[in-house]
Amino acid sequence: MGPEAARDAARAKGLEIFRLMGTDIPAVFDRKWWAGRMMERVMRDPALKVPLFRFVDVLPALSANRQVARHARQYFAAGKSPLPWFVNSLLCAAESGVGPAAALTAFLVRRGVARFSKTFIAGETPRAALAAFQRLVDEGKTFTVDLLGEAVVSEAEADAYRDLYLALAGTLAREMPGQVNVSVKVSALYSRIGAVNREDSVLEVRRRLAPILAAVRGARGAVCLDMEQYALKDITLDAFTQTLDDPAFEGWERAGIALQAYLRCAERDLRRLIGWAKDRNRRVAIRLVKGAYWEYETVVARQKGWEIPVFSRKTHTDWNFERCVEVALENHDHVTLAVGSHNVRSIAFALATAERLGVPRERYEFQMLFGMGDPIKRALKQMGFAVREYAPVGALLPGMAYLVRRLLENASNEGFLQKVFLANVSRDALLAEPEPYVEAPGEGEAGTAEVGTAEAGTAEAGTAEAGTAEAAAGGPAAGGIARFSNEPPADFTVSGTRTAFRNAVAEVGKRAGQTCPAVIGGKEYRAGEPIVSVNPARPRDVVGTVYGITAELADRAVAVAREAQNGWAQRAPEERAAVLFRAARIASGRRAELAAWQVRETGKSWAESDADVAEAIDYLEYYGREMIRLGKPVRMGDCPGEENVYLYRPRGVGLVVAPWNFPLAISVGMASAALVTGNAVLYKPSSLSPVNGWLAFSLLREGGVPDGALNFIPGKGDAVGDRLVGNPGVDFILFTGSRAVGLRIVEKAGQTAPGQRVVKRAVVEMGGKNAILVDADADLDQAVPAVIASAFGYQGQKCSACSRAIVHADCYDRFVARICDAVKGLRVGPPDDPANTIGPLIDGAAMERVQAAIALGRREGRVAADIPVPEDGFYVSPTILTDLPADSKLLKEEIFGPVLAVIRARDMEEAVDLANASDYALTGGLFSRSPATIARVRETFAVGNLYINRGITGALVGRQPFGGSRMSGVGSKAGGPDYLLQFMEPRVITENTMRRGFSPDVVP
């Protein structure tokens, strides 16, 4: 059949479906109902979409009428409500949030949303849904059941989810024999599922999936694995094929998996799956859908700077869907295809293709969602085709994510259903052939193995790199530099990236034991005390030895730096920036290796180490651009006969004292800021991460910082540091570390030594006692993992880490129960294995200090959760403390370890007061879905970086400039527009331009 004939055949099938659909309208668009009218209003005014969806999202978490009325008022301000007029009037009357009007509003709103959700959800429990299932069967359809689940944050929850499926299979087998068909989401089968620990994720998913498959098989039923976010795609595929490769499932043909046509790599995955089935001479069921996470994938990829794995035009998704339908049907000897679409054109194409290829009807069926596209289902039934409904079961709270996805889908302007039933688009347009996707020359297939490999995803990709190359080469045509953009984090969905990391960690392990000298004025010194650096996960393993400097060398370093500074300062700002850009390029090229050194020397996980290297690159790129901006003198005022110029000059010689917890990023950030502004730098790395310090120094040196302008001066203890801070030749000090040392530096810097000619500036970043506030209406599915990541990421050894969770009394018990369960699912062990979430503390002293804090917590309050840790290495269990007395020092002092205190607050006012009752003011967080609370906390929570509805660590250069006040530090935010100003002195030069009455700027 030629293309013309194929087009005609698909069109004919489409017209037949439309004819059979008649004038029926699906319930969700039926204006007879509240929901239909609301959807119509939202379609007409997209500005209503956000408040409506957010309100629907929070509703199940609101227990009191008062809360419902208040939230409704907050979301639906006058004139912005898609709710019916009578609910709006009630809302106005329910101003106080209490009384009969509020109660009636709450009742009506709850009932409206509950009814609406019944459109899409078959029942609250399998038993309650049996009637709906029977109705489907009576209508001649079949069904597959999906159990709606809260996001799984603990292993206990994953076990519970597995057990629910086992029970579901039992109920269906008993009550509706022959109708056992379930759809399963793998994300609910393992709480730590993730791309970085793919192998471990696949294993753990298989462990819980296998019994479900066995139960379903035993009941002669069928299973389909749903497909979720792109990051989980390969885990889902691997778990599916590996489980079925088990001899227990040999010859079973009723196991299936969903594939998403909006992914550019869908056809490749489909062919791979078909190949797998062919090799084993078995049949596989494939449900082809377009994909329900389009907005999520697009936003996440943009946020991370990764290539977007989905097509950006709807017509290309439709085209790819048809391509995949064709491939699957061509292979019907091995594939049973489920066409999962409500789009008449897509369905008609599948019908015409199946007919053309002579595919027997039992080898394909049509699947649609419960509550969606009912007129289409009826039409297909009348044509004699098998139709299966995807029927979710569950309570409203766990079902909310599903419901919001359906709302999005139905309200989407791009959606087929909306075009048919609301927008009345012509049938010709609806049945038009989709446009084929043509790959632009040089464009790789996004969403394939090539994207984001260690090489492609880091060194070569990204605009930062482009900017680097251009700047180093003097810039493109107009002398400009690409706008700053953050270095994308490594994409661990790509197997090449994981392999690169594994190899780098192994390689670095083999190179351990090297020695590094101190370097002053380009000369190497090995005279001082050797600093032996060990792997905190296996303290017997020496990572390297770095030679410290002596007191005499410290003085020499200052003299050398003073001498070199002038020449360096005379270089143009663009030239100094180019040095930073070159260093960034070198770091990009060594991305996995640099991260691996952190894994070894500081006990950091793969992803956290990679993030540190990316941050170092960001600082180089950002400060380089900032210097070019600030390096241009600015004309001030506008006065004839006079020229006023505002410009910056370097301060002189800076001492950079760096910490071990971000050994590359903070070292490179502080040193490069001081250097690019024209200063000379004495760089002292932490004695706990000196090898990483050497790497930071080497990067800048290889980037082109001249000898003497940058000096590497390691030193154990505070003696050398104190001597240098007090040296009259040092003009400013940049420090990140503990409060005690930071304050000592500020104090010493304030003392004027004989011969000193400047008032020293000390820029110090110290600690935090950071809190996350959790409101009664917070989404705990989000809040629990975010608090876990903020409190225990890198073992809590970040100044931004969360050490207090201050939780509204109304959800305190639920929060504590879920977070404690989540902690029990964490795994402590060496970070070179990405399956371990918690690594060691930096050294034995840190371990003892944190153990002592936990012991105090046990005496003063309650250890609500902890887990066993390995014996070898400086490990401490992630620990949750509750019931601490208000005056406990554990609530006030920084612990710098994986210890989280959970505190109950009466209301959010008290929560903010408790949070603010701290000497520190660094980071803070809030989980709330109340616009009014969010607005209030923005004003009252006194922290340098406030994060709303997300974790509180991982600030990005240029996006979340970082730094706090009070005892958290003094100085402008790192990675922000004011940072470089601290290392320069502003000058104003005024010249009288009038000579003998002639002024060049006054033209007669």
Ligand SMILES: Cc1cc2nc3c(=O)[nH]c(=O)nc-3n(C[C@H](O)[C@H](O)[C@H](O)COP(=O)(O)OP(=O)(O)OC[C@H]3O[C@@H](n4cnc5c(N)ncnc54)[C@H](O)[C@@H]3O)c2cc1C
């Ligand atoms: C039985 C069944 C099971 C399902 N299981 C899954 C599953 O496991 N995983 C999953 O993700 N989804 C699943 N879905 C949901 C499914 O992805 C959506 O219902 C489907 O995408 C809607 O497509 P359509 O053909 O019905 O409608 P259409 O209106 O033709 O297509 C809408 C779809 O087009 C895509 N799209 C929208 N805008 C753009 C754009 N600008 N550029 C590119 N593409 C765009 C999106 O995928 C969107 O959902 C399932 C659906 C059914 C019917």
